[in-house]
Amino acid sequence: MAPTTRVIFGKRNAIDTELGIFKKASNSIDTCMTYTRPSLAVSIKQIRDAFLSAKSRGVRLRYITEINQQNFEDCKVLLSIVHELRHLDGVKTNFMISEGEYLAPLIQEKSEAIASEHIYSDMIQIVEHGHCIFDTLWSKSIPAEERITQLQNGAVPPETKIMDNQDEIMKQIIHLSEVSSDLSVVSNHGGLHLTYNSFLELFKKVLEKQKRGEGEGIRWIMRIEKDSVKLVKKFLKLGVKIRHVKNLAPINFAVSKYGLIATVExxxxxGMIQNLLTSNEGSYIKHFSSMFELLWKEGVDARYRIKDIEEKVGIAEIEIIQNPVDSIARGWDMVRSARKEINVLFSSSNALRRQIMMGALPLLKNASERQKVKIRMLLPSSDKSEQLIEQIKSNVPKIDIRAISANLETKISILVVDSKQCLILELKDDKQSTSYDAVGLSTYSISPTITSSYLAVFESFWRQAELFEKMKEVELLEKDFINFAAHELRNPVQPIIGFSELLYSKIDNHEHKRLLDEVILNAKRLERLALIMLDVTRIENNSLVLRKEIVDTSEILRDTVDSYNRKLEERNVERNNENTKLIIIQNGIKNINATIDKVRITQVICNILDNAISFSHEGKIRVILNRVKRNGQNFLIISVKDMGPGIDPEIWPKLFTKFASKSDMGTGLGLFISKGIVEAHGGKIWAENNPHRGATFSFSLPIEN
Known part of the structure; x- marks a missing residue:
């Protein structure tokens, strides 16, 4: 059988394929997995037995993963199963490879679960490429015994990272609480509420250690207001020491000598935290501990604060700037006064663009070149961010500017100058064209604690930007791999089809012809998969080539629908119980010319019709033509209204992304490719559930006015 590369659908099929690799291996099996996977190797009996069986046959088993507190016990078991287990910080990929086969999930799951889609290959080029990657990672890893000793002795290598997985966040909070004999916490009322709802028993254990003389217990800093008094009293009764500080930076953290956790939520x-900064680096722990001690000295004992609230006594601090004109002016004055460094985090790309329109570039250039100030700038990644970065660097060459993940986009812009003063600007409406209309309330402070808090927030995002750049490099490697696999698939498939069809014409035996039909059918299916993968690569690289011509779009649609109806009539006769049919509703549109790539638009129509037919087993599927005018431009809208179950709520948010499907049929790439084709034509594609039954998929194409 010729070497292949194919997609494995379903978790059961994935396990069977993995077991097959173990069974066929005769020399070696190399495995690289993220830290969530060792539990699968030791807990799923079939996989564990497969490891042991291969080991008993003399197959060399090597395994790379990140060994941490979460998978510590599983890795100790795994160490006895494989020949060599190694640790590598921050492993982000999952794959296994024998001397002749390769298997890896198409979607990297963060949870402890088997992915539903895998890519399998026994092509020599891909297998050799996998071995090269594994050997590179192996050379950078350390023996598991060394890492386990580090964990047992508490000598864990320094690590700082951002977590966005709920299970990981829970485990990290629990771990810090369990290992600490004293905790220093700064939070808002929400943090106190979260602790009371979810982690109270853990905090009670820390307080019990204090009673046994094993630690200092828990100290807590927060802003105490009337609505938090009742809960504060409960914590005071438990033995938690609490102090009130009115003007706290919007950062919540808990720190002990064992580590730090922090969030700006x-x-x-x-409510549960969605993003968490965690670190065991000494510099971070020292910085946040110092920040806490400064705040603690300035704080007011909670009992006195509660008494003030009950007696309606209060004091005012921090400067609140309500006028956006004054806020912007204050920020520019801060830049002019800078002597050492300027750190600025923009809430969005639009926020930066608005400041450039106001003349911020000459201001920054002057600060960089004349004032000799070091400037660091962060902005969320978007379709405009790269262009903005190039524009800024061409005007201010010495500026250090980075993009952070769009998921970390905030509703505030932060400006910290010389570590002495900070300005926080609220983003009120990002759609506005001027900063004066977009900015809401602002706060200004020269408090060392507040300024250092915001500087710590900036530093956290700065580190995250480094990780974001590395992540983009990994994504580029993945795209290159898919592109390589697609090209390598096409090369052997085309002669297989050609020679098979030639052979078909020269044989008379019906059984031989039937077998050859299967060969040709599956070779063509593999060729389609290669073309789909190439389309995905071209769309992601913005290299999709359109061969446009003026054609009658309504004629293309009618011909396509007629072709589908002929096939449906045959299917309805075969199945006897189905009566599916496509009908066109032209709304008076007979001929409508558009400058399009005929083949690509036909591909979009076919993708949508295929989905509609696969989910509609009876009734009429309506194909509707409409003509609309938007902003002076005419558009043709083609809609397909089916009679299926509608769009699954779980799929909806990622409907037009890669592999967005819960079905075992197809690749889940059709709508992603369709979106790329339509947008390349200057149109849009969208979907909605019908009021009673089914869904409607629509796309628009610009036409002559």
Missing amino acids: EMTGG
Whole structure:
């Protein structure tokens, strides 16, 4: 059988394929997995037995993963199963490879679960490429015994990272609470509420250690207001020491000698944290511990604060700037006064663009070249960010500017100058064209604690930007691999089809012809998969080539629908119980010319019709033509209204992304490719569930006015 590269759908099929690799291996099996995977190797009996069986046959087993507190016990078991287990910080890929086969999930799961889609290959080029990657990672890893000793002795290598997985966040909070005999916490009321709802028993254990003389217990800093008094009293009764500080930076953290966890989220109503900064680096622990001690000295004992609230006594601090004109002017004055460094985090790319329109570039250039100030700038990644970065660097060459993940986009811009003063600007409406209309309330402070808090926030995002750049490099490697695999698939498939069809014409035996039909059918299916993968690569690289011509779009649609109806009539007769049919509703549109790539638009129509037919087993599927005018431009809208179950709510947010499908049929790439084709034509594609049954998929194409 000729070497292949194919997609494995379904978790059961993935396990069977993996077991097959173990069974066929005769020399070696190399495995590289993220830290969530060792639990699968030791807990799923079939996989564990497959490891042991291969080992008993003399197959060399090597395994790379990140060994940490979460998978510590599983890795100790795994160490007895494989020949060699090694640790590598921050492993982000999953694959296994024998001397002749390669298997890896198409979607990297963060949870402890088997991915539903895998890519399998026994092509020599891909297998050799996998071995090269594994050997490179192996050379950078350390023996598992060394890492386990580090964990047992508490000598864990320094690590700082951002977590966005709920299970990981829970485990990290629990771990810090369990290993600490004293905790220093700064949070808002939401943080106190979250602790009371979810982690109270853990905090009680820390307090019990204090009673046994094993630690200092828990100290807590927060802003105490009327609505938090009742809960504060409960914590005071437990033995938690609490102090009130009115003007706290919007950062919540807990720190002990074992580590730090921090977030800028409000945790309204005690809601769970979505993004968490965690670190065991000494510099971070020292910085946040110092920050806490400064705040603690300035704080007011909670009992006195509660008494003030009950007696309606209060004091005012920090400067609140309500006028956006004054806020912008204050920020520019801060830049002019800078002597050492300027750190600025923009809430969005639009926020930066608005400041450039106001003349910020000459201001920054003067600060960089004449004032000799070091400037660091962060902005969320977007379709405009790269262009903005190039524009800024061409005007201010010495500036250090980075993009952070769009997921970390905030509703505030932060400006910290010389570590002495900070300005926080609220983003009220990002759609506005001027900063004066977009900015809401602002706060200005020269407090060392507040300024250092915001500087710590900036530093956290700066580190995250480094990780974001590395992540983009990994994504580029993945795209290159898919492109390589697609090209390598096409090369052997085309002669297989050609020679098979030639052979077909020269044989008379019906059984031989039937077998050859299967060969040709599956070779063509593999060729389609290669073309799909190439389309995905071209769309992601913005290299999709359109061969446009003026054609009658309504004629293309009618011909396509007629072709589908002929096939449906045959299917309905075969199945006897189905009566599916496509009908066109032209709304008076007979002929409508558009400058399009005929083949590509036909591909979009076919993708949508295929989905509609696969989910509609009876009734009429309506194909509707409409003509609309938007902003002076005419558009043709083609809609397909099916009678299926509608769009699954779980799929909806990622409907037009890669592999967005819960079905075992197809690749889940059709709508992603369709979106790329339509947008390359200057149109849009969208979908909605019908009021009673089914869904409607629509796309628009610009036409002559």
